[in-house]
Amino acid sequence: MTTTEAPSGHPTTTNEAPLGPTMTTTAAPLAPVRAVGTGHVRVEGRDKVTGAARYAGEVPFAELAHGWLVLSTVALGRIRDIEADAVLALPGVLAVLDHRNAPPLKTDYVGLLGTVPDPTCAVFQSDRVPHRGWPVALVVAETSEQAREAAEALVVHYEQVPHDVEFTGDRHDTHPADGHMPAVTDKGDLEAELAASAVVVDATYTTPEEHHHPMEPHAATARWEGDRLEVVDSNQGSTWVVGELANLFSLDPASVRVRSEHVGGGFGSKGVRAHQVAAVMASGMVGRPVRVVLTRRQMFTLAGHRSPTVQRVRLGADADGRLRALDHRSLSRTSTVYEFVEPSAGVARVMYDADAHHTENRLVRLDVPSPTWMRAPGEAPGSFALEAALDELADKCGIDPIALRLRNEPEVGPVSGLPFAGRNLRACFEEGAHRFGWDRRDPRPGVRREGRWLLGTGTAAASFGAGAAPSTASITAEADGRFTVRIAAADIGTGARTALTLVAADALHVPPERVRVHLGDSAFGPAMIAGGSMGTRSWSWAVMAAADELRERLVPGAAIPAGGITVRSDTTAAIAALAQKERHSFGAQFAEVAVDPATGEVRVRRMLGVFAAGRIVNPLTARGQFTGGMIWGISMALHEEAARDATSGGPVGADLAGYHVATHADVPRVEAYWVEDDDPDDPVGIKGIGEIGIVGAAAAVANAVWHATGVRHRSLPIRPDRVLTGGRDA
Amino acid sequence: MALVTSSVITLHINGERYSLPVDHRTTLLDALRERLDLTGTKKGCDQGQCGACTVLVDGRRTVACLQLAIAAEGREITTVEGLADGDRLHPVQQAFLDLDGYQCGYCTPGQICSAIGVLAEHAAGWPSAASADVRPAAGPPPLTADEIRERMSGNLCRCGAYTSIVEAVARAAESGPASRTAVVPGPKEPAA
Numbered sequence: 001m002t003t004t005e006a007p008s009g010h011p012t013t014t015n016e017a018p019l020g021p022t023m024t025t026t027a028a029p030l031a032p033v034r035a036v037g038t039g040h041v042r043v044e045g046r047d048k049v050t051g052a053a054r055y056a057g058e059v060p061f062a063e064l065a066h067g068w069l070v071l072s073t074v075a076l077g078r079i080r081d082i083e084a085d086a087v088l089a090l091p092g093v094l095a096v097l098d099h100r101n102a103p104p105l106k107t108d109y110v111g112l113l114g115t116v117p118d119p120t121c122a123v124f125q126s127d128r129v130p131h132r133g134w135p136v137a138l139v140v141a142e143t144s145e146q147a148r149e150a151a152e153a154l155v156v157h158y159e160q161v162p163h164d165v166e167f168t169g170d171r172h173d174t175h176p177a178d179g180h181m182p183a184v185t186d187k188g189d190l191e192a193e194l195a196a197s198a199v200v201v202d203a204t205y206t207t208p209e210e211h212h213h214p215m216e217p218h219a220a221t222a223r224w225e226g227d228r229l230e231v232v233d234s235n236q237g238s239t240w241v242v243g244e245l246a247n248l249f250s251l252d253p254a255s256v257r258v259r260s261e262h263v264g265g266g267f268g269s270k271g272v273r274a275h276q277v278a279a280v281m282a283s284g285m286v287g288r289p290v291r292v293v294l295t296r297r298q299m300f301t302l303a304g305h306r307s308p309t310v311q312r313v314r315l316g317a318d319a320d321g322r323l324r325a326l327d328h329r330s331l332s333r334t335s336t337v338y339e340f341v342e343p344s345a346g347v348a349r350v351m352y353d354a355d356a357h358h359t360e361n362r363l364v365r366l367d368v369p370s371p372t373w374m375r376a377p378g379e380a381p382g383s384f385a386l387e388a389a390l391d392e393l394a395d396k397c398g399i400d401p402i403a404l405r406l407r408n409e410p411e412v413g414p415v416s417g418l419p420f421a422g423r424n425l426r427a428c429f430e431e432g433a434h435r436f437g438w439d440r441r442d443p444r445p446g447v448r449r450e451g452r453w454l455l456g457t458g459t460a461a462a463s464f465g466a467g468a469a470p471s472t473a474s475i476t477a478e479a480d481g482r483f484t485v486r487i488a489a490a491d492i493g494t495g496a497r498t499a500l501t502l503v504a505a506d507a508l509h510v511p512p513e514r515v516r517v518h519l520g521d522s523a524f525g526p527a528m529i530a531g532g533s534m535g536t537r538s539w540s541w542a543v544m545a546a547a548d549e550l551r552e553r554l555v556p557g558a559a560i561p562a563g564g565i566t567v568r569s570d571t572t573a574a575i576a577a578l579a580q581k582e583r584h585s586f587g588a589q590f591a592e593v594a595v596d597p598a599t600g601e602v603r604v605r606r607m608l609g610v611f612a613a614g615r616i617v618n619p620l621t622a623r624g625q626f627t628g629g630m631i632w633g634i635s636m637a638l639h640e641e642a643a644r645d646a647t648s649g650g651p652v653g654a655d656l657a658g659y660h661v662a663t664h665a666d667v668p669r670v671e672a673y674w675v676e677d678d679d680p681d682d683p684v685g686i687k688g689i690g691e692i693g694i695v696g697a698a699a700a701v702a703n704a705v706w707h708a709t710g711v712r713h714r715s716l717p718i719r720p721d722r723v724l725t726g727g728r729d730a
Numbered sequence: 731m732a733l734v735t736s737s738v739i740t741l742h743i744n745g746e747r748y749s750l751p752v753d754h755r756t757t758l759l760d761a762l763r764e765r766l767d768l769t770g771t772k773k774g775c776d777q778g779q780c781g782a783c784t785v786l787v788d789g790r791r792t793v794a795c796l797q798l799a800i801a802a803e804g805r806e807i808t809t810v811e812g813l814a815d816g817d818r819l820h821p822v823q824q825a826f827l828d829l830d831g832y833q834c835g836y837c838t839p840g841q842i843c844s845a846i847g848v849l850a851e852h853a854a855g856w857p858s859a860a861s862a863d864v865r866p867a868a869g870p871p872p873l874t875a876d877e878i879r880e881r882m883s884g885n886l887c888r889c890g891a892y893t894s895i896v897e898a899v900a901r902a903a904e905s906g907p908a909s910r911t912a913v914v915p916g917p918k919e920p921a922a
Contacts, residue, residue, distance in 0.1 A: 041830065042830070045830075048835030051768075051771070051811045052770070058763065060767065143764075213888055214834065214836070215836040215886065216774070263834060264772070264836025296777065493835065493889045494833070621833075624830050627894075628890030631890030631893075632890055635890075655775065655777055656775050657777075664882040664883045664885070664895070665880050
């Protein structure tokens with residue numbers, strides 16, 4: 001492992017560095033070293049730039065067979081018949097799996113994350129089709145070409161009935177929905193405070209259906225050996241997937257092993273999905289390892305997505321901008337088979353207080369695929385609406401947008417009443433304003449022109465929860481003086497493997513070159529997933545706990561036995577003992593845009609974010625995490641929108657040419673910085689940074705578009721046609 | 731007459747020769763990944779839309795998912811596995827490693843192969859939509875960040891590592907001609 005200060009080519013990526021003098025005993029007490037806080041290149045970086053890193057669909061298996069999913073072509077109805085015999089006669093076809101021959105699955109359980117399984121994953125259990133793109137069969141063949149041709153040739157007969165996929169804000173068949181937070185919070189007399197307010201903003205914002213689209217499509221290979229099941233998978237948590245598969249197939253979790261060494265992105269979409277379950281079933285059926293990989297098109301209906309939202313925000317304030325009333329109501333959409341809410345109205349529960357404060361998440365069930373967690377679920381669309389409304393309020397009050405936010409900084413959690421374990425939003429805004437040059441900003445909209453471009457700047461605040469969940473880890477002091485860490489963490493591109501190497505090195509008081517981290521294997525014991533910005537915090541906690549105990553066990557000067565000395569940690573009790581506080585990361589986002597009023601083109605010229613997100617473990621990779629999130633914000637503000645056809649009920653342009661994500665030419669200079677964010681009472685001091693970067697980013701862009709043009713765009717994405725029509729169709 | 735649906739072909743990859751039977755439907759991408767165990771070339775969309783499968787064919791960048799394997803016979807193919815000289819990384823690989831020009835790493839082989847192609851195209855004087863002067867006589871435009879962004883835009887990175895990828899391509903370009911060529915050793919005897 002090398003540092004950024006000395007990025008020499010290193011012969012391997014697994015810390016196989018020469019150790020110098022042979023170390024067969026633990027050294028005398030070592031001076032504390034500090035690896036955390038210094039930039040380190042990724043320990044697996046060499047494997048990634050040479051193509052040696054193998055992802056789930058690339059791990060070789062002898063006698064491998066290939067499965068190809070067949071998805072429904074109707075949006076609602078029943079399967080009347082499947083002409084399996086015709087494709088079974090095609091070359092190389094080994095099996096056709098569907099609801100008539102699939103083994104029964106158990107679905108009445110609660111999984112690791114406290115959720116029940118999405119029936120989309122419990123494949124082939126009935127003839128019912130609840131949305132277009134629902135898995136109806138799996139064709140298994142010797143080669144992927146044979147499987148694909150047979151899958152495309154498989155004739156499925158349906159009994160079709162009329163469907164409803166129309167998502168609008170004026171639907172009456174909605175209900176309040178708890179997700180990972182209560183549906184409704186309410187205090188004070190909203191209407192009275194609005195009536196007493198000198199300034200009122202009442203606006204409706206919409207965000208479209210959005211998709212994760214990690215670059216690596218979902219892939220899994222399953223193999224049965226007697227009663228033991230092995231799955232090589234691309235997921236965000238092998239503990240999570242083992243639990244789901246063991247429950248679904250009624251297996252002893254100890255007989256299931258899931259490995260996931262390199263993962264090509266996840267963003268919330270890589271839990272248990274139809275392809276793993278189908279692969280497990282098929283492997284049992286054909287008695288061989290079976291690999292199932294989702295196509296990019298299949299990912300539009302099987303990988304989950306972010307629901308569209310319609311959000312109404314009402315803000316009432318005194319003339320000086322102090323909030324008297326805050327009302328945020330969000331409607332999102334789910335499938336008819338699974339309850340998932342995009343809790344966009346939750347943002348204000350942390351960000352702003354008011355004498356009357358109401359937040360509410362509602363849901364409508366439609367004949368569409370099931371949505372799921374997607375990077376900053378709730379916060380991403382919710383912060384767009386709330387932070388855009390704050391910008392409107394600042395304009396109406398004639399107050400600087402930053403000053404308005406700082407004037408409304410709450411002392412305690414607006415809903416919980418709990419104290420904040422650090423709330424360094426003010427420092428983020430002060431540092432960001434200084435770096436961005438905010439003090440030179442003319443607040444008037446639509447007055448800056450450079451050639452054909454109108455120029456504007458905008459800002460927004462960000463927050464994301466800093467939770468932790470129980471995890472276990474083991475560390476072995478090896479006889480050769482190295483330390484081996486084993487934890488069922490997932491490195492989905494966050495740099496977790498490198499971060500945990502640095503955390504372990506500091507906790508063990510050794511240089512990182514002496515630490516090897518193995519992750520992505522359920523055999524290492526239970527651990528939190530890479531999700532909810534909780535992974536690195538949760539895993540670091542377990543690694544630090546194991547390291548502390550191991551250091552106590554090692555006697556200076558004493559030899560280490562050939563098998564090493566291993567300790568295990570479990571953070572369940574420590575996390576339960578954590579004081580109840582509002583624990584969050586905070587951030588300030590800034591954007592400068594140029595808008596061409598003749599073509600409607602919006603270009604982001606620069607973005608800058610400053611974050612208070614605990615101790616930053618690896619500045620080199622952290623910068624990429626923050627800016628990557630901010631780039632998601634650019635993409636959300638200007639590009640991403642999945643269209644759904646009301647007639648067919650299916651997605652339109654379901655590929656990466658139809659669903660635009662930001663590419664190189666869309667992304668200008670994007671800078672991320674961070675401020676000190678110490679909490680002396682926190683045993684870890686590390687917060688997750690995977691999601692805070694996207695929060696508020698789209699609002700900063702939208703607020704900058706208003707500043708450039710004088711037109712509010714309350715519907716994302718801010719497409720050229722919307723700019724040309726002045727936002728009137730929003 | 732029986733339909734012929736497969737053929738034995740010889741592919742020249744990273745200086746090696748591979749003879750293998752392929753289904754005529756097999757793409758170059760699937761031949762690399764599923765027949766030859768060269769899994770460094772990634773499948774992101776299989777539709778020519780994401781750039782993850784970018785390889786160099788006769789020195790030019792090509793998306794391997796839109797090329798049939800049988801049509802690649804006789805061409806010199808370079809994949810990400812063929813770029814390093816033993817333990818010494820190619821300048822583009824080294825810059826990606828040093829500047830963290832990636833996150834999950836799945837688009838990375840395509841970005842790296844594409845960057846080599848970009849630097850070669852730029853040095854050869856090919857203009858882009860970002861070039862101020864596109865007349866052939868103008869020669870290569872300054873290799874600004876905007877030039878790199880425009881030319882790399884066929885390669886998506888969902889993690890959003892774009893800022894450090896652009897820095898890495900600019901850093902690699904400082905190495906001169908070595909940054910824009912793939913070292914291809916002379917043909918050897920058939921390896922498979």
